[in-house]
Amino acid sequence: MKILVIGGGGREHTLVWKIAQSSLVEKIFCCPGNAGISELAECIAVPAGGFQELKDFCLQKTVDLTIVGPEQPLVDGIVDQFTAAGLKIFGSNKAASILEGSKIFAKQFLARHNIPTASFRSFSSAASAAEYVKSTAGPWVVKADGLAAGKGVVICQEQSLALDTITSMMEQEQFGLAGKSIVIEECLQGEEGSFIVLTDGETIMPLASSQDHKPVFDGDQGPNTGGMGAYSPAPVLEGPMSQKIMTKIIQPTISGLAAEGIKFKGVLYAGLMIVDNEPFVLEFNVRFGDPETQPILTRLKSDLVPLLLASVEGNLADFSPEWRPESSILVVLAAGGYPGKYEKGKVISGLETLATEKDIIVFQAGTKISDGATVTSGGRVLGITALAETLPLAREKVYQAVEKVHFDQVHYRTDIGMKALKYLE
Template structure:
């Protein structure tokens, strides 16, 4: 099979890495890819939003299956386009991808189909949003309705801060069109977990549990990012929590999407808040999380390709997933200044030394090659991912890898996985 992976981040490097292990695969292409994918696939100079060019390549090259990594091409309708021309593709349709592309759509879906979530309001006018904020009180959460690269969420500690966030978004200053409508919702307390599943629109198979670390600094301090690290399994997802997440959240979402006439096929990602054994849904994403994808795929024992193919063909029945007993952890190494402005072009050293460690893989996210050197080219630069017989062993090994890598101004959290240790 010839596979085309669409995207160029850490998630896509992990997908290429896992797909390359399948005996079914003869050739992998990655668009646009990165220096990490280049050792396993042929990188293509096509941007993820250039969906017509991607289709043209898939048709001319005889691609057997396209796999969409990021949310942007999904929201642009790449799945609909490829299906129209008979090219098999893994991912939800444009209508189904609204579960991530529009937080208002997602919250309304949760409300309609009795999926536990926070109380909320959807607003396009500042005065109405202000009134809701004053009635609800702080802390309170303000979200841009559209796609904002994982950064369109403001956890406001005061009413004034929330009102300022609403004003910034609705005026178009903060997130452009993504903030032309806002969702304001009550602040939930508890411990976050990432619950991912693969579905053909009817049949749902859960993936292993995981936990992301969104804040930039240790102790979940500072502004949110696209994710500073993740680990799997997540002890907060007990057997009871797992069952509730499947029955009350994921299955209801999949069934609800089908009832709405936009059957959901692909990865459905539920961001959960867990408290006292109960779950509430923070958000849905329409693809693998990044960085959750990296530890999940390292733990996946099964061949990923038959699963992707089954979803693309609309029938996942009869499939299952085996997992390694080991734990896995990904520590994101980011550029100085991220999630704000950051420099590019700084030389990175030590990647090869890190990968010589047992069970350590370095997934490239924001890197580029320049004059034979690997340099920084994004905010989140690398995801150092390791396996271990225990969470503690995986943490130790990952940070051994991190310590071997350096560039000017590198930053990373030093407490990835610490919450898991407190529950073991």
């Protein structure tokens, strides 16, 4: 098979890394890719003509399956266009992708189908949103309606921050059109987790549980990022909780979409808050998580390609994935200043020292090759992943590896995975 992976971050490096292990695959293309991906796949430039040129490329190169990494192409309808051209493509269509593309749609959908989530109000007027905040007790969670690269959610403990956030999103257009409308919701107190499944619209295949770490600083302090680290499995989502999530959230979501005329194929990712042993939906994503994909796929023993193909072709019920028993943990190395302004072009050293270490894998995200050196080109630069028999051992192993890699102003959290330790004591 020939495979095209769309995207150029750590998630896509992980997908390419896993796909490259498949005996079914003879050639991998990636658009646009990054420095790490270029070692495993042929990277191609993002076409000026968008989806049409990518379709032409797939037809010319006889690509058997395209896999979409990031959310924007899904929301923009790439799956519909490829499918209409007779090309196999893994991911949700445009109608289904609105679950991630619009926070307002997602919240209203959850309410329509009695799926547990925080109470909320939506606004298209900054004045009305501000009036609501002034008339209610906090804390508040303010969310941009559209896509904001994982940064369009602000937890506001103080009324002044909520009002400033409304102004920056709706009037100063911090996130462009994504913030023209917003959701303000109740701030749930509990523990977060990521529950990710594959589906062909009927069969639902849960992947290994995981937990993301969104805020930029230790102790979940500071602004949200695209994710500063993750680990799998996540004890908070294991055992009876897993079945509870399937029964109360995942199955009603897939059947609710079907009842509204939307057949969901691809990845459904529920960002959850566990409150008093009950799951609540914080948000939906319609693609593999980043950074959750890294620890999840390093634990997947089965070939990934047949699972993705089965989602497209509608025979997912014929497969059952096999998982490694070890724990996996990923720590993101970010550019100084991220998720705000940061500099690019910093030379990365130490990657070669990790290349031969057992059960240590470096997934590159914001990187490129410049004058023969690997340099930074994004906010989240690298994700260093470790596998070990237990999570504490994996934590020790990953942070030993992190210390061997350096670039100017490198920043990372030192507490990834700490939340799980209370379950393991």
